[in-house]
Amino acid sequence: MNRNAILAAGVTSLMWGLTGVLVRLLPSLPALTVTAGRLLIALILVLPALGLLRGSRQRFRSLLGRPMAYVFALLLAGYYLLATAAFQMAPVAEVALLLSTSPLFVLLFRRMRGDIPARAEIIGAGLSVAGIGLLLIPKISFAGEAPMQHLLGSVLAMSAAGLTALYAYLYRILAVRDSAPDTVGVSVLTFAMGSAILLLMVGLMPSPAGLETLTGRSVLLFLGLGTLCTAVPSIGYAFASKRLPAVVTATISLFIPLFAGIFAFVILGERLSPLFFPSGALVLGGIAMILRKCNEVDCTIEL
Structure with missing residues (x-):
């Protein structure tokens, strides 16, 4: 098995595990602003590489004439926005x-x-649903703003998972027909469309975008979010997914919650509820059972 591809998948999982921590370390900015900045930085970073690689340029130009590429880009941009908002809540x-x-x-x-x-x-699906229920049901409370915000963040996270699953499923259908667009090109298109649309939405927001609160430290966090947690893992995952079986790449991605929990505890001091561990074991155990049987389905997980 390709060692470089395994290394790329592992580093990708590690970087995606850091995403939520960097989002939380940023000042209180709207999710639109954070996501727009994240995608814009990623776009600025990957464009030079796209210009230097002739084959990538050709694949990207051909991708621009395919309507499904824009659908994929919108799905991923929506995923980034929902995931960012979920991490804030x-x-x-x-x-x-x-x-x-x-x-x-x-x-x-x-x-x-x-x-x-x-x-x-x-x-496996039954185990995962049971784990999700064990995690979320105790949080269903309408007494106070904090529990509602917590629950809303969980709902947004599930919605984001649904978007990336739809992307993966539609992409796999096209791949079977040998008509799937280049994954790196889709990532670049996502960064371009997502940043443009979200920046436009930020400009139309009636409330302030929050950019006046940015400090030098905040700019560094933004650069880290756009570089380490968006551009690098997106390209790394595309590299790994082309060289490893889908089930291997997706299984490695199951380490993301573990990395996220460690980073959140060490950097943010965020402690997990006792129910997180049994619910997490049920969810990840169930997902692992599904992945063992879904070799023919690209079960992509992105943050």
Whole structure:
């Protein structure tokens, strides 16, 4: 098995595990502003590489004439926005755990198209749903703003997982037909479209964008978020996914919640509730069972 690809997948998981911490360390900025800045920085970083690689330039130009490429870019931009907002509202480790449930949604999409899941996949889905319930049900409270914000963050994280699962599922359908667009090109298009649309939305916001609160430290955090947690892992995951079986790449990605929890504890001092550990074991164990049976489905997980 390609060692460089395994290393790229591992580093990608590590960097995505850092995402929530950097989002939380930023000053209180709207999710639109944070996501727009994150994607714009990533775009600025990857454009020179795109210009230097002739093959990448050609693939990107051909991609611009394909409507599905824009659909994929919008799905990923929506994912980035929802995930960023979720990290601002709920504990980092919990959001990372819920974002890792995208294979559960892929299984649902397959079932909707008439693909009957295997028994192991059904059991895995049941375990994951039980774990999600164990994590979320105690937080269903309408007494006070904090519990509602926590619950909303969890819902946004699940919605983000659904978007990336839809991207992965549609992409796999095109890949089977040998008509899937280049993944690196889709990432670049996501950064370009996402930053442009979100910056426009920031400009139209009735409330301040919050940019006046930025300090030198905040700018460094933004650079880290755009570089380490967006540009580098997006390219790294594309590199790994082309050289490793989908199940291997996706399984390595299950380490993201572990990394996120460690980073959040060490850097933010964020402590996990006792229920997080049994619920996390159920969710990740169930997802692992699904992944063992979904070699033919690209169960992509991104942060």
